[in-house]
Each structure stands twice: as structure tokens, then as C-alpha cells.
Amino acid sequence: MDLWNYLEYAAWAASALFGLFIVIDWIKTDSQYSEEFLTSSREGELEALTEEQHHRG
Amino acid sequence: MAQEQQTEHVGLARVLGPAHVWALGVGIVLVGEYMGWNFAVGKGGAYAALIACWFAGILYSCVAMIDSEVTSTVAAAGGQYTQAKHIVGPLMAFNVGLYLVFAYTMLEAANAITVGFLVDTVATMSGHSGVLDQRPFIILAIMFLAWLNYRGVLATLTFNLVITAIAFSAVIILFLATSGIFTTSPLQHAELMSGPASLPYGWLGILAAMHFGLWYYLGIEGTTQAAEEVRSPARSLPFGTLAGVMTLAIAATLTWYVCSGLMPWEYLGQAGVPLFDAARLSGSTFLMVLLGIGTLFATLASANGCINDASRAWFAMGRDRYLPGWFGAVHPRYRTPYRAIIFLVPIALIFALGAPIDQVITFSILSGLLGYTFMPLNIILFRRKWPLDSIKRGYEHPFHPVPAFVLLALCGTTFFAVFLGYGTQLVAMIAFYIVVSLWFHFWRYRFVNRGAQFTMPWPKPRGY
Numbered sequence: 001m002d003l004w005n006y007l008e009y010a011a012w013a014a015s016a017l018f019g020l021f022i023v024i025d026w027i028k029t030d031s032q033y034s035e036e037f038l039t040s041s042r043e044g045e046l047e048a049l050t051e052e053q054h055h056r057g
Numbered sequence: 058m059a060q061e062q063q064t065e066h067v068g069l070a071r072v073l074g075p076a077h078v079w080a081l082g083v084g085i086v087l088v089g090e091y092m093g094w095n096f097a098v099g100k101g102g103a104y105a106a107l108i109a110c111w112f113a114g115i116l117y118s119c120v121a122m123i124d125s126e127v128t129s130t131v132a133a134a135g136g137q138y139t140q141a142k143h144i145v146g147p148l149m150a151f152n153v154g155l156y157l158v159f160a161y162t163m164l165e166a167a168n169a170i171t172v173g174f175l176v177d178t179v180a181t182m183s184g185h186s187g188v189l190d191q192r193p194f195i196i197l198a199i200m201f202l203a204w205l206n207y208r209g210v211l212a213t214l215t216f217n218l219v220i221t222a223i224a225f226s227a228v229i230i231l232f233l234a235t236s237g238i239f240t241t242s243p244l245q246h247a248e249l250m251s252g253p254a255s256l257p258y259g260w261l262g263i264l265a266a267m268h269f270g271l272w273y274y275l276g277i278e279g280t281t282q283a284a285e286e287v288r289s290p291a292r293s294l295p296f297g298t299l300a301g302v303m304t305l306a307i308a309a310t311l312t313w314y315v316c317s318g319l320m321p322w323e324y325l326g327q328a329g330v331p332l333f334d335a336a337r338l339s340g341s342t343f344l345m346v347l348l349g350i351g352t353l354f355a356t357l358a359s360a361n362g363c364i365n366d367a368s369r370a371w372f373a374m375g376r377d378r379y380l381p382g383w384f385g386a387v388h389p390r391y392r393t394p395y396r397a398i399i400f401l402v403p404i405a406l407i408f409a410l411g412a413p414i415d416q417v418i419t420f421s422i423l424s425g426l427l428g429y430t431f432m433p434l435n436i437i438l439f440r441r442k443w444p445l446d447s448i449k450r451g452y453e454h455p456f457h458p459v460p461a462f463v464l465l466a467l468c469g470t471t472f473f474a475v476f477l478g479y480g481t482q483l484v485a486m487i488a489f490y491i492v493v494s495l496w497f498h499f500w501r502y503r504f505v506n507r508g509a510q511f512t513m514p515w516p517k518p519r520g521y
Contacts, residue, residue, distance in 0.1 A: 004183075004189055011193035022402075026395065038387065040068075043134075043139070
């Protein structure tokens, strides 16, 4: 066992951590918000949304 | 559901500037200067690679000019997919969307394979005995960059800006250190490129070199994918894209100059990491370490930009129901197309762990080339349907239709060059796109949001 063998294990562990973060956040987000809201993005609507939020203050 | 009550819509965040656009475009491509371009030397010698580099430079200047004009008016995620949707039609848009996703996902897989190879090389050089398992490093590269993309576009492309700038600076420093400006130059162009070594396979070698000549610039058109996330699309996209092509033309020429002056064409044409080899041949430990870091950063920047671009194209197709609408979701907190990012991770992993790198790269190049062939048609129809006086453009490209015809001619030449080396793959891939086109036409098109997909406030096209 040398440094590179330990780095192999560290890379496996870090990969699993990044994957876990993504999957947990994905499940949490999908359960917390409605599907209509999550898929509410419309092409060309961003300017309108910015204007709306600006007026609301 | 508290946030939902305050905001009815969630969309991508407009947070990027021209430097991020530059970092996205150059970041995807710069790895081609560190490796891959030199196979053009193997096809026709050093002069052939230089001619291919400049011909490809003309091709990509046309791509950048055409893209800049159209995208400065179509400020939406999806890039060329969205352009095709508005200008040509649904079937073209579906195909272009797939070209983009495959070109970028395959390139991401090839970059991850390269990260594994680089780590293995460093391990061997540092005295590691035994065989290093490259898989955890390949997977880590993909998972880390996917996580970064998931968390937000500003951090993702700021990271790209930093590592791309370091990788580009490394090329400049290598050139300055070896050119003879400060010390005696080790370059030997006259000895290495005279006699039969000048053009070993004649003019046919130049034609064959065009296949890998694309590698100097492949992916710069990805800047358009940021259209929905830049603060000022009409200004940032043309500026970032055109500055990117200029940066790459400089980096490509300097790379060719240094490498062809240090290595004979027979070796250079097969080298795995030519810029790193050039730094080693210079005899400087500092340059060797710098170019080693540059190679790793260029590879990561490319994979990072590819995840960004492939996910935007997939997301845009989902949002218009060209694909299931589930993919059109935006993360309410990070404002990223998170489901598209997640979906493409296992695909990239399968190709990175299970496919040979030359096949993965060829699939990426061919998908990109099909996309470039669409662009001349796109700009000709755009100018015909919406002449200059009908829509205000952020950028108007000069000499129309000359760039469109030059691009078409160069695409035809490159298809022939690819056919010489990878004819079977070319035919197989065209067959694949024909099959999925039939599926789209006879089945999927019924689900498309036909009215809602055209959102640009353009006048009716001329003649309709």
C-alpha cells in the first residue's frame, strides 16, 4: 500500500459523497415543490419575471 | 411550499458576463491544443497540420460569426437547437438538439478518460509500483463536475474561467521560454521539417489532416448555450465567442510552432500529450510541472463546459416537450436544469468506463460536424425570412452569404476526410440519426408544445 492506493480509496469515497449530495437534494427538491412549479420555466419569460419581481420590490 | 407562494415561476439565473462566455467556449476547446490536434501531424506531416489548423480556423470563424448573429437575437438555452426551432423547423431542431447532446456528452466522457490517464502517468512518474486503478479518478472527475454544475452556473463558469486562464497562460509561457526571445531557442524547425518530412503524404495528407484539424477549435460554438444565463446576451455572446476563436487561433498556432520545432513528425503524430512532451524536452522542470497542471486543468475545463452545454440542450428540448417535460425542470434554489444534469451523468459514466476513447472522440466529432453543416442553411434562411431591417441584431456578420458557403464547402471537405478514416462510423451514425428522426416524426412530435415553443417577439417571416 502506497500513497496512490490511498488516493484510489479517497477518490471512490469523494465520488460517492458528491453522488449522495446530488441524489439527496434531488429527492428533497422533488418532494418539497410541485411539478408545475419546477417545470414552470418558459423560454423568453425571464425578462418578464425579472420585471415582475422588480415591481414587487 | 413557502417559496412557491411568493414566486409563480422559476427559471435559469441571469448572472453571467462576457468573461464567463469566453471561459465556456475556450474551456471546452483548449484541451484540443494539449492533445488530439497532433494526430493531424500523423496524417500528413507538420505543414499539413498547420494548413489544417488555419483552414479549420476559417471554418470556425464562419461558425462563430454566424452563431453570434443568430444567437444575439435568440437569447434562450439550447443554442443551435433553439435557433433551428425558430428558423428551420421541428425535425431539424430535434436533430440539432441530439447532435449537441451527443457531441458534448461524448467529449465529456473522453475528457474523463484522459483525467484517468493523466493521474496514472503522474503515479508512474512518482515511482508508484503496480497498476493504478483509473476508474475512481474517472468517476470522481464526472461526479465532482456534475455536482458543481448542479450547485449553480456562476460558480461553475467562474471555476472554468480560472482554470482555463491558467491553462492558456501555460501555453504562452512555454512559447516565450522556448522561442529564443529570452534565451537560446531549442527549436529546430529547419532540421525537422525539410526534405521528405515537409509533406510526407503530399496534398492528400493535408486533406486527411482536416479530420483532426477540427480538434483545435471543436466546441467553441457551445458559447450559445449560455444565452439564457448571461446578463446581456446581445453584447456578451458575440464578444465572448469571437474573442474565444481569436484566443484559440493564437493558442493553436503557438502550440504547433513549439511542438513541431521540438519533435519529429513521426513521433509528434502519435504523442498522447504533445504539449507536456514539449515541456519535458525543453529540459525545464518548471515548464514540465506547469504544462502538466495545464493539461489537467484544460481537461477538467472541457468536461465542465460539456456538462453545462449538454444539460442546457437536453433541458431546452424537455421544456418544449421534444423530450419528456420532466427534463424541463429548474432547481428552485440553485436555478440550474438539475434533472437534465443528473440524467446525463450515468450516460457519460457508461461511455467513459466502457468505450474506447477513439470511438468516443469520433462520435463527438461527427455529431459536431453534422451541427456545423446545419449552420449555413440556418443563416441563409434567417437572413431570407428576417432581413436585417426586420429584427434588431446584437451583431451582424459581414460578407453574407460568403461565410455560409465557405463553411458548407469546408464541412464537405471534412466529411470526406472523416470518411477516409472512419467511413463505417460515419455511415452508422447517419443511420442512427435517420432512425431517431423517424421516431420523432411518427411518434414524439404529437407531444410537442407547438404553439408555446415560439417565444421570440419577431415579426412574421417575409413571404408568410
